[in-house]
Amino acid sequence: MVGAVLFAFMAYYDIFENYRVWVQQNGLKVWQLDDAIFLMAYFGFSFGFYAFRRMKELRLESAARRKAEKHKDEFLSMVSHELRTPMTTIREGVSQVLEGILGPTTEDQQEFLSIVQVDIERLSRMINDLLDISKIEAGKLEIHKEHVNLIRIAKQVAKIFSPQADAKGLQIKTDFSGPIIEAYVDPDTILQVWYNLVSNALKFTKQGYVELSVKERGPLVICTVKDTGVGIKTEDIPKIFNKFYQATRNWGPGEKGTGLGLPIAKTIVESHGGTLSAESVLEQGSIFTFEIPKAPL
Amino acid sequence: MAKRILVVDDEPGIVKMVTSRLKANGYEVLSALGGEEGLAKCKQFKPDAVILDIMMPDMDGASVAAELKDDPNTSMIPVIFLSAAVKSSEVPKSHMIGGQYIVAKPFRGEELLEMLKQIFSMP
Numbered sequence: 001m002v003g004a005v006l007f008a009f010m011a012y013y014d015i016f017e018n019y020r021v022w023v024q025q026n027g028l029k030v031w032q033l034d035d036a037i038f039l040m041a042y043f044g045f046s047f048g049f050y051a052f053r054r055m056k057e058l059r060l061e062s063a064a065r066r067k068a069e070k071h072k073d074e075f076l077s078m079v080s081h082e083l084r085t086p087m088t089t090i091r092e093g094v095s096q097v098l099e100g101i102l103g104p105t106t107e108d109q110q111e112f113l114s115i116v117q118v119d120i121e122r123l124s125r126m127i128n129d130l131l132d133i134s135k136i137e138a139g140k141l142e143i144h145k146e147h148v149n150l151i152r153i154a155k156q157v158a159k160i161f162s163p164q165a166d167a168k169g170l171q172i173k174t175d176f177s178g179p180i181i182e183a184y185v186d187p188d189t190i191l192q193v194w195y196n197l198v199s200n201a202l203k204f205t206k207q208g209y210v211e212l213s214v215k216e217r218g219p220l221v222i223c224t225v226k227d228t229g230v231g232i233k234t235e236d237i238p239k240i241f242n243k244f245y246q247a248t249r250n251w252g253p254g255e256k257g258t259g260l261g262l263p264i265a266k267t268i269v270e271s272h273g274g275t276l277s278a279e280s281v282l283e284q285g286s287i288f289t290f291e292i293p294k295a296p297l
Numbered sequence: 298m299a300k301r302i303l304v305v306d307d308e309p310g311i312v313k314m315v316t317s318r319l320k321a322n323g324y325e326v327l328s329a330l331g332g333e334e335g336l337a338k339c340k341q342f343k344p345d346a347v348i349l350d351i352m353m354p355d356m357d358g359a360s361v362a363a364e365l366k367d368d369p370n371t372s373m374i375p376v377i378f379l380s381a382a383v384k385s386s387e388v389p390k391s392h393m394i395g396g397q398y399i400v401a402k403p404f405r406g407e408e409l410l411e412m413l414k415q416i417f418s419m420p
Contacts, residue, residue: 081352084381087403089310092318095406101321124403 072138076131083127091120129260132192133243136267143186143271145296150183150190150221151176154212157194164202165210175213183221184296189268193276196261197225197288203257205229208285220274221294226287232280240278241266265290299325300417303342305335305361306350306379315348318406324413332356336364339371346416348409350379375416377409 096102098113105113135141158172165172194212201210208228215222232240232247239245244259262276269276274292302324304315309330316326327342329335332353339347339361347365351358358378365371381402398412 081381084402085308085311089308089314091403092314092406093310096314096317096321101317 069138073140076134076138076140080131083131087120087124087127091117091124094120126258129258129264132264133260136264141189141267141271143189145184145186145272147182148185148187148190149180150185150214150223151179151181153187153191154194154214154223157191157198158212160195161198161202161210168202168205169207170202170205171209173209173211175211175215177215181214181216181221181294183292183294185272185292190272190292193265193268193290194223194225196265197290200257200261201225201227201229201286201288204286216294217291219293219295220291222289222291224287224289226285228285231282231284231286232278233282234280237278237280241276299323300345300413301325301327301342302413303327303329303335303339303344303347305329305332305338305347305353305358307331307353307355308350311350311379314406315409318409319413322410332358332361336361339365339374340368343371344374346375346377346413348377348379352381377412377416379404 094113094116097105098110098117154174154176158174162172198210198212205227206229210228211224211226213222213224213226236247240247241262242259243263246257246259266276269290269292272292274290276288276290278286278288280286302319304312304319304326305328306312306315307330312328312330316328319326327338327344329338333356335347335349336356338344349358349361362376362378365374365376375398377398377400379400379402398416400408400412
């Protein structure tokens with residue numbers, strides 16, 4: 001920029017000098033006014049030309065960007081369709097054979113199909129997470145806010161996970177500061193935040209409980225998921241919100257995650273104008289807290 | 298009498314799985330492998346409910362449902378849409394043209410059965 005101004009000035013000065021010489025030689029002497037007009041015209045034209053060219057560039061750039069976004073959109077939609085359709089038949093096929101709808105199966109066959117079923121669920125989760133993160137990165141995360149009772153959502157999550165908790169011998173506790181705490185949020189994505197946090201908590205807890213709490217504090221709603229699980233090393237806490245980061249390698253069967261649950265949750269909470277944070281003591285447990293404003297932003 | 302269900306999807310695998318699941322639960326099942334065939338079978342056999350894929354190459358589910366809605370002979374048939382779409386914005390549009398039910402792929406057979414039960418238990 002400085003270079004351009006300097007260059008323009010030098011160019012101007014050069015022309016100006018020649019002009020002055022020419023004027024002197026030819027005996028003309030209308031100075032001050034001519035000088036100013038010449039200067040204004042020169043800079044006016046060069047700025048005008050520059051602005052015109054820049055606007056054209058910007059127009060072309062935004063058209064190209066729109067086109068690229070549209071392609072990305074179509075690609076996402078296509079990939080999503082192409083991945084989800086076969087998942088349906090694979091999952092249904094295996095479960096119908098297992099249930100004996102198509103005739104009796106041997107114990108060995110059932111054992112194998114059960115393993116397949118666990119992995120189908122894992123693959124299914126992974127596909128959903130990957131599609132979610134690509135949607136977020138394409139800026140296509142859809143948020144439709146409405147007035148929602150956050151306690152109802154938390155109860156729903158507790159209910160969804162109670163069979164899974166029972167199976168591991170864990171307790172799901174709840175702690176709500178009232179019957180209704182309303183906030184202006186998108187219920188689907190907030191449910192997903194709960195879902196990701198609670199499924200993590202259950203995954204990393206071997207004994208004890210997982211507690212969901214919803215409380216009000218001034219203009220904020222404070223939601224927490226507390227567990228009595230393995231905990232996270234202090235130095236690892238900032239890393240767990242990074243994509244694909246895994247704090248452990250000790251997974252139970254079918255438990256390995258994508259490393260996308262927390263970054264997805266964080267993006268959702270932030271797009272509601274809130275924050276998601278974690279505290280943890282190794283071998284004692286973790287607390288994940290998300291705070292979101294109650295009122296519309 | 299067993300309820301008669303028409304399954305419309307361009308994926309033969311899905312049609313087969315859904316058919317088997319429904320038959321195992323006492324439904325009578327008809328199937329079609331595309332939108333146009335589905336529409337024709339619907340008009341011919343007047344099933345008690347239609348399970349309709351949204352994304353189909355020849356004629357998409359939304360158009361099939363719209364045509365069913367336009368014909369007084371078929372306008373009362375409940376439609377369950379199957380959708381693998383990413384965009385939830387596709388859902389309300391289908392709602393508007395008269396389909397009341399959406400099942401997202403990948404779905405479980407139980408979800409479909411649950412929905413059918415709901416439809417047929419209504420007065």
